[in-house]
Amino acid sequence: MGASTLAYIVLLAMAFSVASASDPSPLQDFCVAVNDTNDSVFVNGKFCKDPKLATPNDFFFSGLRVPGNTSNKLGSMVTPANVAQIPGLNTLGVSLARVDYAPYGLNPPHTHPRATEILTVLEGTLYVGFVTSNPDNRLISKVLYKGDVFVFPQGLIHFQLNVGKTNAVAIASLSSQNPGVITIANAVFGSKPAISADVLTKAFQVDKNVINYLQSQFWTDNHTY
Template structure:
């Protein structure tokens, strides 16, 4: 009998651990993050309650449209516990995304969160992919008022497929969900991942599913349309020049905006560097593809 009771207690303990495998529930009314505390915990130490004010729970600006004049055509405003200290231990955060027409949030994952997304304006294609080996795609085109859920930590994406700007807002099940962009992680790691390893991964993972021409099209999708469209690049340059000083500085770093020729050249360099960054992804893919052999005739 004693052994049976012990077994039941053990099973209940295991079940309790599994159920509470996410972020722990708060043990007091509030635990505002103390960023200056020397204590290292999973999250942040609690600020002295006597020092807590309403401002610790406040974030302003989620109503302000973001600047989508970039190669992705999107802007992500993601206030987490670092911007709202009162989120500490609450296991939630939010994100607003603005999309230009055809703008994208490329495939990425949140290592510590699931996500529920609502379309406020526009028409947005969303989707996520399940784990290997199924790799099943679940995708929908959402309109204003539609809601879609991305399961915990799975790779997902969004794209504005309408002709007008789009806006979404989402809520995530973590005070600090993190974000791992797939392309940037694979091709932009520091130090870089060994080319031979990536070449083998591409050969073994991609070549069984795509023909030579499809592989080339897949790689070329990483190249922004602006690369071969000088007029659109000129339009982007002109639109950047019209932005207020503070907004451009916020997006691209200090001392970018200006009326003189020197600062005008800085804006051009921003555009060129952004395009070259995306171009480098394609060149890396093409290099690895040729090395692995699945683009050879």
């Protein structure tokens, strides 16, 4: 194989790898998601409402003006504004969430498997942080005040704790129309069916009674749907 042929193959492989690393370009202005396939078209792998039938309400959501109910064990509530609430977000790759915190309320360690998050503090004081991947597992954290912004990279475990004596509010911007969320404690100790205690005792290096206790708890879900 000649050097020029080899170079061409390498360049071609690089081009394909770059092309497959991003979402496909939209084929129309918007693609309002619908469950009913009547009066719809198939675009970018999704059934979408005929654009001629789109209405302002397809792009509207008033839920973020309403404070979330923080009267739970965590003292926090997340109100999402993603494609489930705003059908017009379909294929656009962005979403929001409002997070309300009671005094000393916690948005517990969790991940977003499909999105990077930018958090903006609207009111209050938050201690926030994320943990880098193996093998370092380094905690990167900071105390935020009103108007401050902090980034949580995609897929990394992160949290927010209200360290003030008053309520706090933040807006999270996410780089996906459906970022997903995995709350670590809920997933590990509240899975259905439960993860084998033999797995968890070895993973956490604790007595089986500790695992049994943790699995018997009611794990609070602080997300509205």
